[in-house]
Amino acid sequence: MNLTAAAAGLLLVLLSAGLLLGLSLLKRKSKASFRDIPAFTRLQKAIGTAVEDGTRLHFSLGRSDLVTPRSAASFATLGMLRRIAEVTSASDRPPVATSGDAALAILTQDTLQAAYQAAGAGQQYRPTTGRLTGLTPFAYAAGALSVIRDENVSANILAGGFGVEVALLTDAAERENAFALAAADDLAAQAVLYASAQEPLIGEELYAAGAYVQAGPTHTASLHVQDILRWLIVLVMLGGAAMKLVGVL
Amino acid sequence: MRRLFAPAIAIAIGLVVLLGYFLPDYTTIAELRIQIVHWAVILAGVAVLVGVFNLFFVHIEKIRKKQKGSVYSLLLIAALFATFILGLALGPDHSIMRSLFDAVILPVETSLMAILAVTLVYASMRLTRRRSDLMAIIFIITALIILLGTAPLPLFEIPMVGDIIHAWIVNVPAAAGARGILLGVALGTLMTGLRILFGADRPYGGK
Known part of the structure; x- marks a missing residue:
């Protein structure tokens, strides 16, 4: 990495960190208002229905390797898993989380255990609710398919590092008449989800999930920071285009 | 502790x-x-x-x-x-182990890939039933144009589709949209990383 790119990257990280810290402290007590994303509204209803009916929630976190940047999508879903597992800890059937990466499967177990302990229901935690279903894309999908079909699942949250194989999961959810909220970090998977999922999340909506399920003030603050940074990028792009137009660049 | x-x-x-x-x-x-x-x-x-x-x-x-x-x-x-x-x-490089891979895992994954192709066609047919808005129609028309522009047609090429319309869609609206989505994903990735770095999100457990 050359010096200019490194300096610009470091500056962006420091600016984002400063904004995140500042906004987390400033907006700690104020009530956040977000634009309406119907998928999250329906997710809340589906969670309520699952708890009342005694059916199961299924989280699918994808198969992103934890040592690559793609893991961020799965980390964002872990935040949502933690919050929803806490809320549904009183349910008869605990949520099941499947993943296609071994290290991610360990993190899902840890997250579920922490959620149950935080809700004061630590004894209800079962290690087999955080599962590794396969290590290749289709092996993972095939393993997750059996969870959707056989384990009385009424709501599926498929969010993380997926490829096009995610369509097999959304199709299975539809055949079981189960709710499916789906999001991926990969462009091809997002296109597939737009066509096949009941409630697809496009682009950065996946990373907003924590704020929409009230996972904490930092999640809300990070949404505000993303908005500020987006405007900055728009201004830089417009400025660059204008400079190019007048011949400065 | x-x-x-x-x-x-x-x-x-x-x-x-x-x-x-x-x-x-x-x-x-x-x-x-x-x-x-x-x-x-x-x-x-x-x-x-x-x-x-x-x-x-x-x-x-x-x-x-x-x-x-x-x-x-x-x-x-x-x-x-x-x-x-x-x-x-036998070790992973033994011929029996290789034939296990070639005879079991490869055909199973290829079959799932084939099922996926059928699933996607079926999903695009259901799309208009699920979402009958302008974006769904644009999505289907765009997908059809890209298919017609990319697939090798047996007898003739449709005029303008392969060389002009297909190229324009791929290079202008699709590239712009993809870049916009990728910028959003990059910002989301950055904020997720920072939340973990600050200890606000703890995927490694703990309260």
């Missing part, structure tokens, strides 16, 4: 890796970053073993409770043991 140590170690290592990324390769922090990433790769390898045990126990429980599909669980465990023992005895 774990509640204090786990976040402290995670945050310290996260900071070293982040700083090491921006510093030149010969600095101590950058060298440390490379070392830590190597450790992470080794740990990920060990995690596979833990994951296989997890898979084993999930299916043992399924068999024990005689749940739906427990026959397949039995088959999976038998195949797991057979492959594991054969792999230990």
